[in-house]
Amino acid sequence: MQHKELVERLSKSLNRNKSDISKLLEALSNVVKERCSKLDSISVPRFGTLEAINHKESIETDSETGKRMLIPPRVEVHYTASNVLKKKLNQS
Numbered sequence: 001m002q003h004k005e006l007v008e009r010l011s012k013s014l015n016r017n018k019s020d021i022s023k024l025l026e027a028l029s030n031v032v033k034e035r036c037s038k039l040d041s042i043s044v045p046r047f048g049t050l051e052a053i054n055h056k057e058s059i060e061t062d063s064e065t066g067k068r069m070l071i072p073p074r075v076e077v078h079y080t081a082s083n084v085l086k087k088k089l090n091q092s
Contacts (some may be wrong), residue, residue, distance in 0.1 A: 048081040
C-alpha cells in the first residue's frame, strides 16, 4: 500500500480530511524517528512494538575479493506484532 492510499483509507475510516491524516502520519513518523534515534522502543497497544537496535561499526571481508571494508554504525528498527493483532490476522 502506498502512502496516498493509506491516507485515503484512514481518511474514510476516521471521517477526517486527508490533510489532517497526512499531518498525523508525519507527526507519527517524527516521533518514531526521534525515539528510535535515542534507542528507545515504542509500544502501541493492540498493534505491536518498534524496537531500535544499534549496530556498531564493524570491519567485514568481501568473500569474493578478500578486500576488507569498514561498515558504518547504523540503527535498525525491528517491528514485533502484538498477540492481539496476530490473532486478528489469523482469523481473517
